[in-house]
Amino acid sequence: MPATGAKPAGVTNEAEAAQAVKQMFDSIAPRYDLLNHVLSANVDRVWWWRAARVFRETLAEPDAAILDICCGTGDMTRALLKRRPKNARPITAADFSQEMLKRGAEKFGQKADKDAPYAIPLEADALNLPIEADSLDLITTAFGFRNLANYEAGLREFHRVLKAGGRLGILEFSEPGGLMGKAYALYFRRVLPAIGRLVCGKDYPYTYLPASVGSFPPPAELLELMRKVGYTDCRWQPYTFGIAGLYTATRPD
Numbered sequence: 001m002p003a004t005g006a007k008p009a010g011v012t013n014e015a016e017a018a019q020a021v022k023q024m025f026d027s028i029a030p031r032y033d034l035l036n037h038v039l040s041a042n043v044d045r046v047w048w049w050r051a052a053r054v055f056r057e058t059l060a061e062p063d064a065a066i067l068d069i070c071c072g073t074g075d076m077t078r079a080l081l082k083r084r085p086k087n088a089r090p091i092t093a094a095d096f097s098q099e100m101l102k103r104g105a106e107k108f109g110q111k112a113d114k115d116a117p118y119a120i121p122l123e124a125d126a127l128n129l130p131i132e133a134d135s136l137d138l139i140t141t142a143f144g145f146r147n148l149a150n151y152e153a154g155l156r157e158f159h160r161v162l163k164a165g166g167r168l169g170i171l172e173f174s175e176p177g178g179l180m181g182k183a184y185a186l187y188f189r190r191v192l193p194a195i196g197r198l199v200c201g202k203d204y205p206y207t208y209l210p211a212s213v214g215s216f217p218p219p220a221e222l223l224e225l226m227r228k229v230g231y232t233d234c235r236w237q238p239y240t241f242g243i244a245g246l247y248t249a250t251r252p253d
């Protein structure tokens with residue numbers, strides 16, 4: 001049966017799933033960046049950079065309306081900002097975890113140089129965005145979509161707020177096949193939770209991570225769901241042997 005959304009251990013409905021995810025990110029926020037870079041050996045920086053490059057034309061437009069949803073501690077947002085011109089319209093960077101967002105805002109908020117591109121933090125749920133319909137040119141989300149309590153509802157909400165012709169970019173983990181897949185599964189299921197426990201002092205977030213990647217729909221299934229919701233030009237570009245990948249789609253006229 002296709003996955004409908006994230007299901008952290010012990011939850012019985014979508015509201016509980018969202019609450020559990022929010023609490024988990026609030027609790028790991030102080031160590032999130034450190035762990036992220038250690039566990040991915042900094043490869044995540046390349047993934048954010050590559051994803052931002054795909055949208056370089058929109059990012060170069062000073063008036064483009066851009067949302068980075070599930071922005072967390074802000075590294076995807078920063079990769080987007082590097083491609084914004086001076087005096088560009090600020091990006092909106094949204095997340096429902098206050099603790100993650102607080103740390104992100106320190107990185108991507110307005111700086112002493114008032115002309116430098118910046119993002120405005122917004123505490124918001126991806127499934128219920130406080131954003132007008134048909135108003136955005138671009139939505140990005142990095143490693144957050146997998147955590148939504150309902151994937152179809154998330155895609156529908158993004159579709160609602162995008163303008164006709166607006167673009168969507170979802171950067172997410174996936175499970176590679178073959179020998180690489182086996183080695184990666186060993187790292188993801190055994191090594192990663194052990195390191196997470198050591199640095200973070202908590203077990204759950206780093207057993208949840210491989211479990212959530214394992215139950216996330218494979219690329220063909222997510223692309224199918226995107227088309228069903230009404231997107232066109234739906235594509236998946238694998239990164240680093242398919243450990244991660246970028247889904248792109250357009251809201252048609």
Ligand SMILES: C[S@@+](CC[C@H](N)C(=O)[O-])C[C@H]1O[C@@H](n2cnc3c(N)ncnc32)[C@H](O)[C@@H]1O
Pocket residue numbers: 018021022025069070071072073074075076094095096097100124125126127141142143144145147148149
């Ligand atoms: C793994 S972190 C990724 C953060 C950042 N984008 C990055 O690439 O490092 C996932 C983020 O998604 C956020 N998130 C999960 N579900 C959400 C939802 N329904 N609405 C808003 N944010 C959500 C979490 O709070 C967390 O900060």
